[in-house]
Amino acid sequence: MSGPRSGSHAGGAIGYIQTVTGPIAPETLGMTYMHEHLLCDQRRCRADGLRRPGGEDTLMVLDDLDVAVREMREIKQLGAEALVEVTMQAWGRDVARLRHISERSGVKIVATSGFYVEHCHPADVSERTVDELSDDLVREIVDGVETTGVRTGLLKSAISRPVVEGPEEKCARAVARAHLATGATITTHTSGSSRFEIRGGNIGMLLLDVLESEGVDPSRVIIGHVDENADIRNLERLCRRGAYVQFDVIGKHHWMLDQTRADLIAELVRKGYVAHLLLSTDRARKSELKSYGGPGYAYLVTHFVPMLHEAGLSEEIIREVTVTNPRRALTLRAPAGG
């Protein structure tokens, strides 16, 4: 599917949002989940610790197309219009099936190019140069993934340690260069591996340094997983640098209570950072889906949005966070100076 282009930029549909069914005008996007999985298979990754034999129900595995369609239809009925799918190619991204889910459910889906954490990198990362890795990402955004004709609309960089180094840094630089070539925003996984290894629990600041050193404007970067361990002072610093801060593990109380998330979001809004906020639930395990007895993607609308209301946020503010900010974040733009 050929999308509109503008100028001499090498990117895809500049000024548009690139979904798996083609480019759309940003104003048609609607309420958007910014960091989700519909189809993924962590079993394809190398083990990153002690993995219990037969304990695959704890792994991130989603493999049922009908379940995905059903859960997407539900969020559509609840008023959501779009979803960003952040599974990477090395652990089960399937853009053709994502297009199928989108067509059957009516939910617009943006697919992603880039890299998850090191143990889920493609096997050949170590052998290839940063520019070679970047070229592949650019190709997926401009020409589409392999022979599917489906283009991705977002880039992803992931860091699993308290430092940005080695293959993960290499991939971060490849993502940065692909951003400069395409104008696709960069979303990030910034767990920093485990609790408290980074003060405030998020490595976004350090990753932002690396991306910035490649020429990326921080306002084109989404720092994800900020609600795994949060310190509002660090969130403010990220906002002041221009980045989005994404509360995207909503409903996962082992990281943080949702009431705390609502407190933090309300405080960031009060401090003037509403334009930096994005939301999602990061569903990736069957146990997290409604179809298997979990809270489902719907939880964001049915449970968390009411908490934001209780925290004092108006309908208008919530719309800005769930509609306006995703629209701005997902629109392909010529990078600064590009």
Next chain:
Amino acid sequence: MRVRVPFKNLTGPVPPARLSDGGAGLLIVDSHRFTLSPDTGYGRMARERGIFRELSEYYEQLDHVLPNLRRLLAGCRQGGLPVLFTRLVGNPENPRGVAAQAKVTGFWAPELSPDSNFLPDLAPQRGETVLDKTAVSAFAGRDLHDRLSDLGVRHLLVAGVLANGAVELTARAAADLGYNVVVVADACAAETWALHSFVMTTVVGGLIRVRTVEAVLEMVNGRRS
């Protein structure tokens, strides 16, 4: 939370501790303003980070634990047990006055600061021992072991905070040193209810048992072993 502890099936039973026969002492771990008052210490740190609500289960437990601690303290004093207190207090002026790990966590109060003070109704009385520490285990130095030996303590009652930190580590260290240990479950608070339950389930074994305040006071009075 249901936790399986299969190794408990491999060991001999925890031996009885006859607290009324003498040799018992009470150790109240890290229970002072820094850890107990929501307006300072942990509570202040959480507020600065905008996440005070994350500590709600801890302070909720303290609502139950503080009256129990007072009752335990009063009962042990009445029974003539020596009482010892530890505090998370260090001297920042002394290069070795704060444990390396505490410098990372920030879980300590400076000497003479308001946060170092005890709550009035949980404060030591004349003659009772206060040991300042910034390590997690109360046995990280030799002071506590020496003091307990001087007092002739063989059975150690342990209560205070954090159940899933200093209380557990201190109980395990005490058992390693040969003390008969009683962790007083309802006079301890953990980060969460689930962690409290986890610790009280898993810490039992060898020389460590877990009892309630009521049961401990009955043990002190010789009404049960």
